Amino acid sequence: MSSQVFVEEFETPKHAEEHAALQKLALSLHRANVELIVCGATEVTEEQKQVVRVASTHLLSGVNSLVSILSLTEKLSLKLKEGIALSRVFYETLLVAAFTCVGGPERAKKAELYSVYKTFRTQTQAHEAGGIVLRVSREPRLSRKDPQVAAALEMFGGSSNIRPCFVESRAEMLEEVTSFDARAGLFFGGVEGMIHDVSSEIIHGSFHGFALFNSLQNGKRETVENLSAHHEALFFAVSMTIAALSRVLGRSFELGDTMDDLEHTCIFSLLPYVPDDMEAQLRALYPTLP
Numbered sequence: 001m002s003s004q005v006f007v008e009e010f011e012t013p014k015h016a017e018e019h020a021a022l023q024k025l026a027l028s029l030h031r032a033n034v035e036l037i038v039c040g041a042t043e044v045t046e047e048q049k050q051v052v053r054v055a056s057t058h059l060l061s062g063v064n065s066l067v068s069i070l071s072l073t074e075k076l077s078l079k080l081k082e083g084i085a086l087s088r089v090f091y092e093t094l095l096v097a098a099f100t101c102v103g104g105p106e107r108a109k110k111a112e113l114y115s116v117y118k119t120f121r122t123q124t125q126a127h128e129a130g131g132i133v134l135r136v137s138r139e140p141r142l143s144r145k146d147p148q149v150a151a152a153l154e155m156f157g158g159s160s161n162i163r164p165c166f167v168e169s170r171a172e173m174l175e176e177v178t179s180f181d182a183r184a185g186l187f188f189g190g191v192e193g194m195i196h197d198v199s200s201e202i203i204h205g206s207f208h209g210f211a212l213f214n215s216l217q218n219g220k221r222e223t224v225e226n227l228s229a230h231h232e233a234l235f236f237a238v239s240m241t242i243a244a245l246s247r248v249l250g251r252s253f254e255l256g257d258t259m260d261d262l263e264h265t266c267i268f269s270l271l272p273y274v275p276d277d278m279e280a281q282l283r284a285l286y287p288t289l290p
Contacts, residue, residue: 007077007078007079008077008078008223009075009076009077010075010076010077010220010223010224010227011075011076012076012224012228014228015075015076015228015231018231018232018235019070019073019074021235021239021269022066022069022070022073022235022238023070024265024269025066025238025239025242025265025266025269026063026066026067026070028242028261028262028265029059029062029063029066029242029262030063032059032246032249032255032258032259032262033056033059033060033063035255035258036052036055036056036059036249036253036255037052037056039052039253039254039255040052040053040056045105047104047105047108047109048105050105050108050109050112051100051101051104051105051108051252052253053108053112054097054100054108054111054112055097055100055101055108055249055252058093058094058096058097058100059094059097059245061093062090062093062094062097065086065089065090065093066090066238068086069083069086069087069090069234069238072086073231073234076224076227076228076231077227078213078214078227080213080227080230080231080234081202081209081210081212081213082202083231083234084195084198084199084202084230084233084234085199085202085203087195087199087234087237087238088195088196088199088200088203090237090238090241091188091191091192091195091196091237091241092170094241094242094244094245095170095173095174095177095188095241095244096166096173097245097248098173098177098184098188098244098245098248098249099166099168099173099176099177101248101249101252102176102177102180102248102252103176107166110155110165110166111165113148113151113152113155113156114152114155114156114165116142116148116149116151116152117149117152117153117155117156117163118162118165119142120142120144120149120152120153121162122138122162123137123138123141123142124136124137124138125137170192174188174189174192177244177248180248180251181247181248181251183244183247184243184244184245184247184248185244186244187240187241187243187244187247188240188241188244190236190240191236191237191240191241191244194233194236194237194240195233195234195237198212198233212230213226213227213230232273235269236270236273239266239267239269239270240266240270242262242263242266243262243263243266243267246259246260246262246263246266247259247263250263264286264288264289267282267286267289268289268290271289
């Protein structure tokens with residue numbers, strides 16, 4: 001009897017290919033972020049440097065999530081459940097990055113000041129748990145006289161209710177990104193429809209969220225096929241999310257060639273899944289695909 005809790009793991013040639021492609025995309029995204037940071041160092045205005053700073057931070061966060069996804073999905077198993085949940089984190093992180101970029105310096109400034117605002121407003125918290133009020137204070141504390149804190153409070157206010165950074169819904173963010181670049185909006189919208197509902201079930205701990213992945217009452221073949229289908233959805237979600245952001249970054253900064261290459265890598269990774277009658281249409285959109 002094993003002395004550790006474990007889940008059964010499976011390997012297939014299809015999954016190995018998808019996982020290797022995701023590894024390649026993760027590395028390409030990381031390299032694109034490095035180029036973005038270098039690009040930011042050459043920007044003339046502080047406002048544009050701020051946009052790059054916020055965008056590159058989002059990309060770094062996304063890469064971190066993708067590394068976790070890769071670790072959880074190295075083999076097919078019920079760990080894929082958490083991988084799907086993280087694919088939503090990945091998608092929303094890069095969607096907000098795109099939304100920030102299309103909004104320009106004012107939106108980037110708002111994102112940075114919100115971090116200061118939220119840190120200041122939550123440095124003392126009180127929570128009721130089991131009839132007992134718990135008070136938690138953070139040290140060291142930010143002073144209200146700090147210029148950044150003062151600017152953040154002026155932007156977001158000092159009322160008792162903590163305001164969100166962006167009041168726009170995901171649908172409104174998607175609409176604005178689509179207005180900036182229709183194909184980026186198409187990619188992001190496809191991911192929204194593909195994984196957001198199922199990931200919500202998982203994140204919120206519903207019975208259905210686990211049942212989606214629990215085909216253990218079936219035989220091994222059915223279990224592997226079920227897990228493989230979920231991994232394919234994750235693979236599509238990550239690839240399309242990166243393709244969408246690469247289009248926004250390519251148009252927002254002097255990174256056209258780098259981001260075009262990244263977008264083409266994403267599309268090429270999906271090519272084996274495209275029906276034969278649609279491949280010609282896709283290659284017409286991307287004539288330089290191998």
